[in-house]
Amino acid sequence: MDKSDKIIVGISIGDLNGIGIEVILKTFEDKRMLDFCTPVLFGATKVISYHKKALNLEMPVHGISSVNQINHNKINVLNIWKEEVSIDLGQSTKISGEYAAKSLASAMEHLKEDKIDVLLTAPINKDNIQSETFNFPGHTEYLEANLDGESLMILMTDKLRIGLITGHIPISKVAEAITPELIKTKVEVMHVSLKKDFGISKPKIAVLGLNPHCGDKGVIGKEDDEIITPTINEIKKTGKLVFGPYAADGFFGSETYKQFDGVLATYHDQGLAPFKALSFGNGVNFTAGLNKIRTSPDHGTGFDIAGKNLANSSSFKEALFAAIQIFRNRNEHVELTQNVLPIK
Known part of the structure; x- marks a missing residue:
């Protein structure tokens, strides 16, 4: 019309x-x-x-x-x-x-x-x-x-963005799924998204460890020392500001996450449990890395309260605002980068 x-x-x-x-x-x-x-x-x-x-x-x-x-x-x-x-x-x-x-x-x-x-x-x-x-x-x-594109689930609020290296897979399969290639891919997707979708020119990214205490030098698992740490060091050589691995419990308890633009958790609940505890129902699920923008609220179907007029729309409203802002940021990024003059 x-x-x-x-x-x-x-x-x-x-x-x-x-x-x-x-x-x-x-x-x-x-x-x-x-x-x-x-x-x-x-x-x-x-x-x-x-x-x-x-x-x-x-x-x-x-x-x-x-x-x-x-x-x-x-x-x-x-x-x-x-x-x-x-x-x-x-x-x-x-x-x-x-x-x-x-x-x-x-x-x-x-x-x-x-x-x-x-x-x-x-x-x-x-x-x-x-x-x-x-x-x-x-x-x-x-x-x-x-x-x-290559998707990356990012749970976000104004102050916290947590991406997942592995998504909806059984916990028994997480360790074998964590490979240098996967870590590099997810870091790259988050890095590009933070620049393009959130307007952060030099993003700082933290990577969480897989095992408790990041394996305690191999006592509680070797993946952190043998896979995650060497991969982070390799990524650093490309100039990206990537740090870790950090033990997940202390990382959130000490509010270290506030020092970073993005955090990569190794598996679903490692990222989502602290996120939902910190976001108080105002969180947004954003699918980064794809050629189109999609957001959603961070809650489920709520069958137990359906039809009772009890549902809180805060998270959905935040998801709406986020989608609009990311769309604008992405368009602005295209305008700023498509006509860049070559350096002579």
């Missing part, structure tokens, strides 16, 4: 029986949010209306059948299915997972075709979403399979 230079934020609605739609609606309850972005929800107006009624939320949504019909002053809902869908708030069902996957797939296609500027994903249930077409441990792996 009306033209605008506002950033178009595509939103996959997540599990239909969870709190995803609730935090989306609560985020845009404040009409001022529409002043700097245009939301497009991928789903169906009937589903959104069901949640609005269950939560007693009053706000108009604009149903569309094509992104060409976007209204930049409204909450747009792109109807990607017409059939009635059974909603059972608080329950994990195959149907809710199936339609979460449909929402995500449509949002992904629109992202790849530049019909939306960034993607914001509401939480999925990693079990009920599995099918022949969606066979991934989570969003990050799905995104990497569909977009260009």
